[in-house]
Amino acid sequence: MKSILVCDDDREIVDAIEIYLQQEGYRILKAYDGEQALQVLKENEVHLLIIDVMMPRLDGIRATLKIREESSIPIIILSAKSEDADKILGLNIGADDYVTKPFNPLELVARVKSQLRRYTQLGNAAESSKRVYQVGGLMINDELKEVTVDDALVKLTPIEYNILLLLVKNQGKVFSINQIYESIWNEDAIGADNTVAVHIRHIREKIEINPKEPRYLKVVWGVGYKIEKSK
Amino acid sequence: MKSILVCDDDREIVDAIEIYLQQEGYRILKAYDGEQALQVLKENEVHLLIIDVMMPRLDGIRATLKIREESSIPIIILSAKSEDADKILGLNIGADDYVTKPFNPLELVARVKSQLRRYTQLGNAAESSKRVYQVGGLMINDELKEVTVDDALVKLTPIEYNILLLLVKNQGKVFSINQIYESIWNEDAIGADNTVAVHIRHIREKIEINPKEPRYLKVVWGVGYKIEKSK
DNA sequence: GAAAATTATTAAGATTTTTTGAAATTAGGC
């Protein structure tokens, strides 16, 4: 579940935003000035920040600057100032979006979703240009959607392919069954453990010489699955 | 140099945007309908796309959907429709931002910069949190769920791993058996002393050269356990 | 130095997690 920190000195606004975002399944953290926001960020895993400009103690602009010194989470600035100059300033100092009050809550929700998609799914320039991945004798060409093991072509179904691609793209990194499910199916994983497990088995049958002793697709007991990094 | 594709059937708008973005040092590619945009994307390296909604042949919404099937570049939708529903739709199908006409060119430039910064510099969730902890020759990579002692890989069970992670994350700090239990199991510790003790022993067997004289995982008599801080 | 309190050790039974085989359902191509 994704956590969103909402920061505004107007508690009514914070509460209103909370209601809308909770409906979308996000966990909401709250702060009422910039200092508090920094504190919450330090102590919690936060995936996105919505922050007002005008606040006591530390305003949203200064807070954004401070946060950007060490974090790259998406920041949406909220402001009563609809002056273009303010928007431009906010966007230039590191914010990802700038929404002016009064705003349609549903538009804010859509912008939150868009930012989180960019941050958690779409990724960045460095990784998106790569289209061929390799781990030992296992190779995935994402342009041709082809998988080969020791130069022999292997035929995977779409779901199998996507799971393997996720794991190979992040080789070494462990993914829980839920993470895999949510990442591939784009929906909440409830009781989907077996589904993923069966796909894992099918992938192993196709890419492993001996599925009982997988060379590539390994289980990390109690945690999830990973592709063994080639050394 | 970053390349930006500007796509609108109104050539004047394309030209105007071109002027502003060129001043910022971007290379501008142009298209005048969705089909052309897809074509240009296929044949060029494009780092960001600005696309109008209403266009002949293939509109901006459909084009965005098509592009998202295989590309993750930032997309800014431009539109004369300022209806909230249109904005929400655009953002939900994969756009990164939605700007309504008429717009301040400088705000558009700021939004372009913001998106490119996210895409080319700030990166995404996966890479921003490298979670590696170290104490002397003991190292925990929480992303790979791997523990090494003097560069030798050590295999821990989930509970063992979590206990060690807790202690290493807070190295030097002493945790009582109850604190450890409640922190790992997330339930009240009643008569669970032995359980934790057994796990501690197993961890020592795996990470210590001589479990009887632990270098890392030490007992603080009458209080609890800690990981000796490295100096 | 002995008793009390705390921590360490061991191994077996209980539990959880993963793997597996097969059947049922769904989706896509012709």
Place this chain on the structure above:
DNA sequence: GCCTAATTTCAAAAAATCTTAATAATTTTC
């Protein structure tokens, strides 16, 4: 609409891990 391939579900076997309880070894207290 039928046929094939893909996906999901179910249930049980296998593997790994966790807990328990009984006992031993320490350290502290008196």
